Amino acid sequence: MNNQGLVELNKVSFSYNNQIVLEDVDLTINQRDYLVLIGPNGGGKTTLAKLILGILSPQSGQIVIRLPEGRRSIGYVPQFSTFDWQFPLRVTEVIRMGRLARRGLLRPYSENDNRAVNKIAEKIQIDHLLDSFIGELSGGQLQRVLIARALISDPELLILDEPTASIDTDSRNILNSVLNELNQRIPIMMITHDATAITPQAKRIVCVNRHVYVHDSGEVSEETIEKVYGCPVELIAHGIPHRVLEQHDD
Amino acid sequence: MIELLEYDFIRNAVYIGILASILCGVLGTFIVVKRLVFISGGVSHAAFGGIGAFYYWGLNPLAGGFLVAGILAIVLGLTNRDKLINQGALIGVLWALGMAIGILFIARAPGYTPNLMTYMFGNILAVSVPDLVFAALLDLIVIGIIIVFYKEFVAISFDEEFAFIQGVPVRILMVIFMLLVSISIVLLIRLVGVILVIALLTIPPMISLMLVKRFLMVILLSMLVGMIMTIGGLCFSYLLDLPSGPVIITVGAAVLGLSYISKIILMKLNT
Numbered sequence: 001m002n003n004q005g006l007v008e009l010n011k012v013s014f015s016y017n018n019q020i021v022l023e024d025v026d027l028t029i030n031q032r033d034y035l036v037l038i039g040p041n042g043g044g045k046t047t048l049a050k051l052i053l054g055i056l057s058p059q060s061g062q063i064v065i066r067l068p069e070g071r072r073s074i075g076y077v078p079q080f081s082t083f084d085w086q087f088p089l090r091v092t093e094v095i096r097m098g099r100l101a102r103r104g105l106l107r108p109y110s111e112n113d114n115r116a117v118n119k120i121a122e123k124i125q126i127d128h129l130l131d132s133f134i135g136e137l138s139g140g141q142l143q144r145v146l147i148a149r150a151l152i153s154d155p156e157l158l159i160l161d162e163p164t165a166s167i168d169t170d171s172r173n174i175l176n177s178v179l180n181e182l183n184q185r186i187p188i189m190m191i192t193h194d195a196t197a198i199t200p201q202a203k204r205i206v207c208v209n210r211h212v213y214v215h216d217s218g219e220v221s222e223e224t225i226e227k228v229y230g231c232p233v234e235l236i237a238h239g240i241p242h243r244v245l246e247q248h249d250d
Numbered sequence: 251m252i253e254l255l256e257y258d259f260i261r262n263a264v265y266i267g268i269l270a271s272i273l274c275g276v277l278g279t280f281i282v283v284k285r286l287v288f289i290s291g292g293v294s295h296a297a298f299g300g301i302g303a304f305y306y307w308g309l310n311p312l313a314g315g316f317l318v319a320g321i322l323a324i325v326l327g328l329t330n331r332d333k334l335i336n337q338g339a340l341i342g343v344l345w346a347l348g349m350a351i352g353i354l355f356i357a358r359a360p361g362y363t364p365n366l367m368t369y370m371f372g373n374i375l376a377v378s379v380p381d382l383v384f385a386a387l388l389d390l391i392v393i394g395i396i397i398v399f400y401k402e403f404v405a406i407s408f409d410e411e412f413a414f415i416q417g418v419p420v421r422i423l424m425v426i427f428m429l430l431v432s433i434s435i436v437l438l439i440r441l442v443g444v445i446l447v448i449a450l451l452t453i454p455p456m457i458s459l460m461l462v463k464r465f466l467m468v469i470l471l472s473m474l475v476g477m478i479m480t481i482g483g484l485c486f487s488y489l490l491d492l493p494s495g496p497v498i499i500t501v502g503a504a505v506l507g508l509s510y511i512s513k514i515i516l517m518k519l520n521t
Contacts, residue, residue: 050411053411053415054414054415055411055414055415071415072415072416072417074415076411076412076415078409078411078412083408083409084283084285084408086459087283087407087408088283088459088462088463088464088465088467088468089404089408089465090464093404093465094408097401097405097408097409097412097413097416098416100401100402100405100413100416100417100418101415101416101417103401104417105399105402105418105419106398108401109401133463135463149412153416
């Protein structure tokens, strides 16, 4: 098990309408990893997540998943900006969707599911919002609902896409402490374009811009991460003068 | 006005209005929240191509409509929703081409062609007893399928990708849903015609979404609003001696406008 990652991407390429989005991507997610994916918009961060989740299939290369229930063991928190906030659903109903796989077809949600919803909501501190409609929530609250929906299925790997985009400090603090606690047990992969969102807990930083470059902890020192904090996002993008990470040899 | 119900054709029109409203309330709610309005519009207009072709060949035109709508339903159900939205222009072409082909076939059809207007604008007063039986069966099938897969359909509507990750058979359920929509569209074409079908599917849920917040309530209220639209439209159409299809839609649009205005007033009063 030592050399085998929980998720392994080998020479994975993906193109969309003949445009290459990702090329020859090699990436391994290990037990207790904390990956932060950064890179410009359109660089392929979300595509990479969707390939791992199986929503998209690579044109070439292979993706190996070594989780107890395969891809079902992956918790996913999508970008919430893509949601219809006016959708007529209550917070409870949204979180409960994370139990769909466990319930299966033809079986209604049970009391157990409702108990699980209450438990996770308490943990993420949204139990007072359970009966609210999602249209009434703030960005940070809705984000926490989506995280609760991902965590209710007890995932073995958590993938979050831009979880810190436009959320309040309270929500961000709760998010960080929940993620740190989770990371004691399971690996986390977080996508962000917001440099200030990179938590010091991040163990590896992955730059995604058609190609994927992994900066192992040795390469990106704590000092570097400190520099990343508080800098405008441009500062860590590749090819910009005030580079924090070294440029890659293409 | 009540004595009107003594006429069989009026009674049938009221019955079919109620049955169609139930159908539209259920399917229309999902169509509106899942943003399938344009796609459903494309399907119903493309169906007109099949109606025209079967009319030309002397076959049952609605069977032709269903054939085209059904094939499209399967193709569109299998296509990823993001791709579909990117292909809006293609659906626009399908929309226009279906109408064009339908009209061309009917133009070339031998003899007198009195039914063209019926298919364009519908005739709720020409509904027969077999139509009623068909509509009632369709209502039962649609309600049955939606009840059985309710949690899955809601999950797909809210977040298709998440439902997929959770192992929900998204593609199969979407094909089933689009097939139900296309059968319903063909039935509705008889009522309000090709041009107005999409309004009957979308106006009631749009009104309900403004007024209530629970998903199930949106569906139930949509059914009720649909009934007000169709029966109210029928009454006005009789009183003003105007074609029923356009009057039904106008009544619906008026209710929509009134709900919108009253909601704004209520919001102003509350703040």
